[in-house]
Amino acid sequence: MPMSIRIEDLKTRFQKTERMPVVFLGHGNPMHALGNNPYADAWQHLGQSLPRPKAILLVSAHWMSRGSLLVDVSTMPRTIHDFRGFPPALYEQQYPAPGHPKLAREVVALLSSHHAEEDETWGLDHGSWAVLKWLYPEADVPVFQLSIDMSRPLAWHLEVGAQLAELRDRGILILGSGNLVHNLRNLRFDGAPFDWAEGFDQFVANKLTDRNFDALADRRAMGPLFEQAHPSFDHYLPALTVAGTVQRDDELAFMNDSIDAGSISMRSFIFS
Numbered sequence: 001m002p003m004s005i006r007i008e009d010l011k012t013r014f015q016k017t018e019r020m021p022v023v024f025l026g027h028g029n030p031m032h033a034l035g036n037n038p039y040a041d042a043w044q045h046l047g048q049s050l051p052r053p054k055a056i057l058l059v060s061a062h063w064m065s066r067g068s069l070l071v072d073v074s075t076m077p078r079t080i081h082d083f084r085g086f087p088p089a090l091y092e093q094q095y096p097a098p099g100h101p102k103l104a105r106e107v108v109a110l111l112s113s114h115h116a117e118e119d120e121t122w123g124l125d126h127g128s129w130a131v132l133k134w135l136y137p138e139a140d141v142p143v144f145q146l147s148i149d150m151s152r153p154l155a156w157h158l159e160v161g162a163q164l165a166e167l168r169d170r171g172i173l174i175l176g177s178g179n180l181v182h183n184l185r186n187l188r189f190d191g192a193p194f195d196w197a198e199g200f201d202q203f204v205a206n207k208l209t210d211r212n213f214d215a216l217a218d219r220r221a222m223g224p225l226f227e228q229a230h231p232s233f234d235h236y237l238p239a240l241t242v243a244g245t246v247q248r249d250d251e252l253a254f255m256n257d258s259i260d261a262g263s264i265s266m267r268s269f270i271f272s
Contacts, residue, residue, distance in 0.1 A: 004254045020053055020168045021272035024176040024242040025131050026256060027061075028264050030083050030090055033130035039266055040134050042256050046270075047135030053173035055100045056136075056143040057107065057164065059242070060127030061178035061235040063147040069111055069160070070119040070147040073104040077144065078123035095129035100142035103172070107146065107164070114160055115149075122147075127177040141173075148237040154217035157237050161244020174245050176238030180204045181229040181265035188262025200229035201257075201265040204239070208252060208269055213243045229265075239269075246271045 025043065032039045062082055063070070079094045108116045124132070128145060148157070164174055181197045188194070203225065207215045217240060219226060230236050250271040257267040 004257050018169060019247070020051060020171060020173050021270050022168065022174045022176075022242050022245045022250075023050075023268070023270050024178070024239045025268045026179045026264075026266040027127055027131050027177045028179060028260050028266050030086060030126050030130055033093060033126065033133060034089060035134075039256055042268075043131050043134035044137075046255070047137075050135075050173065053141055054171035055103055056132070056141055056173045056175055057146060057167060058124075058128050058132075058143055059146050059148065059174070059176045059238040060125055061148065061182075061238055062125040062127040063122055063145055064150050064234055065147040066149060066151040068115040068117050069149050070122065071104050071108045071111070071116055072099060072120070072122050072144045072146075073101045073108070073118045074099045074120045074123065074144075075101055079129055080123050080125040082125045093129065093133070095124055095133055095139050097124070097132065097136070097139040097141060097143045099144050103142070104144040107144075107167075110166075111160065111163055114156075114163065119147075131175075131177055146241075148234060148241070150234065150237075154219050154233075154237070154240060155214070157240040158213055158217055158244035161241040161246075164241070165245040165247065168245060168247075174242060176242035178235035178238040179265050180236065180239060180267050181259065181263060182235035183229060183231055183263040185231055186263045190262075191260070192262055193259035194228075194262050196225060196228045197259050197263045197265065200225050201259060201267055205254065205257070205267065208243065211246070213240075213246070216240060216243065242269075242271075
């Protein structure tokens with residue numbers, strides 16, 4: 001059975017292995033990037049505990065494409081402040097990590113069957129840098145983003161993950177950033193979680209535990225609960241891509257398994 005990792009247990013969780021873990025992080029409110037919250041604390045400890053990657057391939061909910069997958073091949077990805085109405089301190093954040101053009105172009109070739117194309121215009125949106133600044137605060141690990149194609153069915157994103165899985169054996173950290181429940185239309189600032197938010201969060205946790213990833217991609221079977229959890233499913237897709245990379249002998253662990261603001265799941269999962 002998977003466990004919910006405590007911060008003090010992180011350093012003993014990951015053994016030395018040739019295969020990198022795969023990680024999905026619930027990133028939530030951009031303000032979490034400024035710290036002084038349990039989520040940032042957990043991200044920081046996770047970064048100190050993971051095997052050091054040669055590079056990071058990051059799938060963020062905030063880079064959406066249609067009809068093709070885009071891969072950032074820039075040498076120095078720019079820091080994107082893709083939000084409005086937040087304090088100046090958040091717009092001052094920079095994450096000057098280098099890109100990895102050579103590896104990014106290899107990923108374009110690897111995903112040629114899924115209509116991947118090169119892109120030099122994006123960079124690192126807040127779904128990326130808001131967590132990376134805690135995982136790798138020195139910004140010294142090369143990182144590049146992969147978009148999510150919003151025109152494709154859910155199962156297609158599992159297939160993308162399966163294509164990417166071989167990168168794990170090359171020291172590449174595949175990192176997804178989104179939220180397992182993400183409904184900004186029904187926020188509760190008193191923090192009390194909606195029943196449907198807890199219900200869908202637990203549904204996903206159960207299917208991850210059972211390795212029933214196909215059920216997580218069956219939108220019709222998930223019915224109204226999925227629609228409540230994801231009025232727009234962009235924040236869900238990175239979790240499917242990460243799930244698609246999972247190997248038979250991987251072990252599952254959860255962290256940050258809570259609902260924030262009533263309707264945003266911060267649950268994160270790691271297969272290693």
